[in-house]
Amino acid sequence: MDEVKGGRPTRPYRSRIREENARRTRQAVVAAATDLFVTRGYTATSLADVAVAAGVARPTVFAAFGSKAALLRQVLDEALAGDDEPVPVAQRPWYRPVWEAATGRAVLDAYAGVCTLIGGRTARVFETVRRAADGSPEVAEVWQTLLRNRRLGATMVVERLCSLGGPLRQGSDVEAAIDEVWFYNDPAHYGALVLERGWTEETFRHWLARSLRHALLSDPD
The missing domain is CATH 1.10.357 (Tetracycline Repressor; domain 2)
Structure with a gap:
């Protein structure tokens, strides 16, 4: 629910810059995972490996995707579609x-x-x-x-x-x-x-x- 401040409703704060940075981070992680899964194999690649290759912390990868299997699904989705837009x-x-x-x-x-x-x-x-x-x-x-x-x-x-x-x-x-x-x-x-x-x-x-x-x-x- 919107908060009321000074008698006027305010919307929850959303930063476009923050959202764009988060999207770029996800894209970097997916790109790194794609390369590592293909070159090393899925089993031999850890989330920590992906984080290093993407230049982010491991908790960032986990927070964005939750598991290596979920990351693999995202890699596949983006490979099939060509981008990360939610369009079939x-x-x-x-x-x-x-x-x-x-x-x-x-x-x-x-x-x-x-x-x-x-x-x-x-x-x-x-x-x-x-x-x-x-x-x-x-x-x-x-x-x-x-x-x-x-x-x-x-x-x-x-x-x-x-x-x-x-x-x-x-x-x-x-x-x-x-x-x-x-x-x-x-x-x-x-x-x-x-x-x-x-x-x-x-x-x-x-x-x-x-x-x-x-x-x-x-x-x-």
């Missing part, structure tokens, strides 16, 4: 071409672009989580959440295709179509072909678009 991936401007596409081919071409963008930001982080999941129940839960979210993304794409009225290669088996998109939207493909084999992102995007079209559309060309 499907509502991002760079996802809009998927919703605006007027044909099944255009939907999948746009979605291949989305997957390429996300793969570039998340492939290494996803691999870090996958490796750590076997030894940590908390990380295993994070990994399962990633798998579910990827399937939700695949479901949105297939529903978009169905809304355009074009026949799917799978006929009425929508679940099979979702499974195929879920397979192809794995950032591990980006990691294998771009990061390991040296493909350009453009080559990868064209391959992924072509693969999605041939997997899902009755008339891919």
